Amino acid sequence: MSVVDATLAAGVTVGDFLLVVAALFVSLAVLMLYRGIVGPTNQDRVLAVNVMGTNTVVILALLGAALSEPWFLDIALVYALLNFLMSVAISKFTVERGGVI
Amino acid sequence: MIESVRISLIVATALVGLFFTFVSAVGVVRLPDVFSRSHTASQADTLGAGFALSAVALTLGWDAATIEAVLLLVFIFVTNPTAAHAIARAAYEEGIEPWTTGEERR
Numbered sequence: 001m002s003v004v005d006a007t008l009a010a011g012v013t014v015g016d017f018l019l020v021v022a023a024l025f026v027s028l029a030v031l032m033l034y035r036g037i038v039g040p041t042n043q044d045r046v047l048a049v050n051v052m053g054t055n056t057v058v059i060l061a062l063l064g065a066a067l068s069e070p071w072f073l074d075i076a077l078v079y080a081l082l083n084f085l086m087s088v089a090i091s092k093f094t095v096e097r098g099g100v101i
Numbered sequence: 102m103i104e105s106v107r108i109s110l111i112v113a114t115a116l117v118g119l120f121f122t123f124v125s126a127v128g129v130v131r132l133p134d135v136f137s138r139s140h141t142a143s144q145a146d147t148l149g150a151g152f153a154l155s156a157v158a159l160t161l162g163w164d165a166a167t168i169e170a171v172l173l174l175v176f177i178f179v180t181n182p183t184a185a186h187a188i189a190r191a192a193y194e195e196g197i198e199p200w201t202t203g204e205e206r207r
């Protein structure tokens with residue numbers, strides 16, 4: 001019996017708890033859409049998408065632990081790489097003569 | 102005994118990670134300009150993701166997937182502040198003036 005099936009309180013297992021935490025992370029990521037749409041500058045929008053990407057990585061890892069599907073972590077790792085590449089590439093190529101990093 | 106300590110550690114780290122991610126979300130929505138927003142996105146969000154991923158690593162236990170979770174944690178700790186720094190520097194080079202006290206929110 002793994003720790004995911006252990007009872008936390010009154011019929012709630014650790015897996016259920018991690019699923020609820022993942023759902024709350026989803027609602028915080030949706031909150032970032034406000035800055036992505038309103039944000040007065042392009043850099044605000046890139047920043048909002050970057051924070052959303054970090055939240056997505058955490059949500060994927062939590063789902064992989066809660067549902068006992070460890071291969072979700074592979075996808076989370078690839079997504080973290082792509083997220084970093086996206087923000088660095090956009091901030092480099094939107095500036096004149098690419099002076100960033 | 103050791104199992105109950107592990108379960109309470111999982112619950113505590115997941116809740117602390119949720120709290121810091123909430124702080125980061127409030128900062129990104131409420132702070133006045135792009136530089137202060139990149140500051141909260143680089144610090145509070147990295148800490149929240151680190152705590153949540155350590156809860157994942159504790160849940161997985163002694164497994165090959167745990168190495169992957171710790172690798173993900175280290176990777177996020179290195180890349181997230183770097184990305185926020187690059188974005189803030191791109192904003193500065195584009196000529197956006199930092200917000201000072203008394204100005205209108207942007």
